[in-house]
Amino acid sequence: MEEQELEKLKFPVGKFEWPANFNAEEHVAAWQKDIEDFPLSLISAVDDFSEQQFDTPYRPDGWSVRQLIHHISDSHLNAFLRFRWTLTEDTPTIKTYDQDKFSGLADYQMPVGSSLDLILALHKKWVYLLKHMEEADLQKEFHHPETGKNVSLLTCLGMYAWHSRHHLAHIQNLKKRKGW
Numbered sequence: 001m002e003e004q005e006l007e008k009l010k011f012p013v014g015k016f017e018w019p020a021n022f023n024a025e026e027h028v029a030a031w032q033k034d035i036e037d038f039p040l041s042l043i044s045a046v047d048d049f050s051e052q053q054f055d056t057p058y059r060p061d062g063w064s065v066r067q068l069i070h071h072i073s074d075s076h077l078n079a080f081l082r083f084r085w086t087l088t089e090d091t092p093t094i095k096t097y098d099q100d101k102f103s104g105l106a107d108y109q110m111p112v113g114s115s116l117d118l119i120l121a122l123h124k125k126w127v128y129l130l131k132h133m134e135e136a137d138l139q140k141e142f143h144h145p146e147t148g149k150n151v152s153l154l155t156c157l158g159m160y161a162w163h164s165r166h167h168l169a170h171i172q173n174l175k176k177r178k179g180w
């Protein structure tokens with residue numbers, strides 16, 4: 001497989017980039033809607049999947065759809081906690097984790113239902129929180145110990161809106177390629 005082709009499979013919606021003509025009102029609303037719509041889009045994307053389809057990698061040497069879904073629940077759970085810490089502490093240092101090692105843990109082989117339920121409930125709480133945050137809250141930052149940088153909740157929101165679209169596109173593209 002050519003490198004360019006693989007890159008397209010890895011990053012079907014591109015990498016997260018800060019919008020060129022950023023408009024706070026417009027982008028915050030769009031990102032919030034991404035977070036709000038994602039669980040049902042994800043659930044409907046895999047609605048009629050067989051266990052075999054869940055075990056199909058979304059690209060060569062990539063995670064299976066099952067691992068992807070368990071990864072999303074872990075990743076967004078961590079993001080939600082980062083929001084909570086940042087809203088209640090002064091520039092907290094977050095805890096990172098090894099997502100590849102996480103994906104090797106036993107529960108990544110479970111049926112996806114538990115993670116889909118978790119993602120649905122988590123995003124409901126996340127959106128409620130987002131809708132009740134002050135504009136200034138989005139400027140609050142956490143410290144990332146690996147990059148050494150501070151990250152605002154605004155950036156974090158944009159990143160996880162992207163992360164939702166990124167992994168949904170993995171599954172949608174796999175279905176297209178396989179004719180599912």
Ligand code: NI
Pocket residue numbers: 071075163167
């Ligand atoms: Ni991811």
